[in-house]
């Protein structure tokens with residue numbers, strides 16, 4: 001059924017099983033090149049591989065099924081998340097679709113009502129075609145959650161912290177409820193990465209990533225990954241990724257592995273700045289509300305402090321002056337670049353109502369609590385003083 005997998009342990013003799021996550025991220029696969037002893041893992045672009053002879057396949061035969069560069073990234077991500085195996089896909093949405101499209105026809109999927117816009121579009125499109133039965137709920141509302149779990153969905157999708165309101169879900173508690181109802185749990189860990197949160201250790205069955213964001217971290221790759229806790233499920237995902245052809249490109253995997261090297265230091269630095277920025281915004285009279293789990297006033301602060309290693313570098317805030325203020329802010333802000341996406345070394349600002357969440361429609365945005373005055377920040381690696389000065393320029397314009 002599955003393709004023969006190479007023994008990647010051969011490629012990583014320097015980093016045994018007990019290596020700590022920082023070591024895995026910065027050096028997994030280093031020095032493993034058997035041909036020339038290259039320190040940085042080489043990139044294999046070849047689409048196909050020679051057979052050693054008649055009926056004698058090698059570890060790899062065809063690039064859709066397996067690629068040494070992509071597998072090295074998959075191994076590193078599986079190790080970081082504490083999973084049994086991973087599949088690296090061509091985008092974050094391809095990763096989610098890999099999981100969804102492998103479910104039996106008509107299977108129930110429970111997702112948060114405020115999930116990532118592209119995820120919502122994908123789930124709705126699959127539901128409209130009768131491929132899944134979709135339920136959207138506020139996963140913080142335990143009565144609503146219990147009612148949907150009674151319908152025994154096959155899969156519960158979780159995003160924590162959520163986008164863009166940074167709502168925090170108690171993964172362990174939700175996983176226990178889902179398990180009791182016979183559902184599998186997949187956590188989209190894009191916002192925090194395994195550097196800050198490890199959902200499998202909290203009871204999830206799968207972790208999903210848009211590697212486009214923090215894992216690559218340089219805003220120059222679109223990619224994704226699914227990590228499974230269970231070896232048989234990891235095999236099944238690898239099999240299905242080859243069947244539907246959603247595996248990622250080797251060059252993208254190579255760049256992402258290169259980005260992964262600095263994941264821990266990037267996120268550590270970025271979240272320090274995010275904390276300072278959250279405090280600065282919370283004290284400003286032009287700001288009505290700040291959504292950052294690192295603030296003691298955030299409703300999910302206690303859960304975040306317990307289940308996360310840090311509070312991350314994403315935050316959002318609402319201006320007191322409504323939509324007009326949001327426009328003036330965006331037109332005057334410095335240092336932050338107006339763009340969708342997140343997790344890169346450069347700071348970005350987004351206006352969810354007209355950008356990331358425009359497709360959602362006004363009514364659904366109102367239900368999810370996404371106002372026209374809401375702005376989302378992805379805090380990068382620029383000097384803290386420049387980040388604050390950039391925000392102050394925006395705040396001055398909407399006073």
Ligand SMILES: *Cc1c(COP(=O)(O)O)cnc(C)c1O
Nearest residue numbers: 091092093116188190210212223
């Ligand atoms: C960006 C993102 C995705 C989708 O990933 P792509 O790489 O853009 O396909 C899914 N979930 C979250 C939380 C994201 O931020």
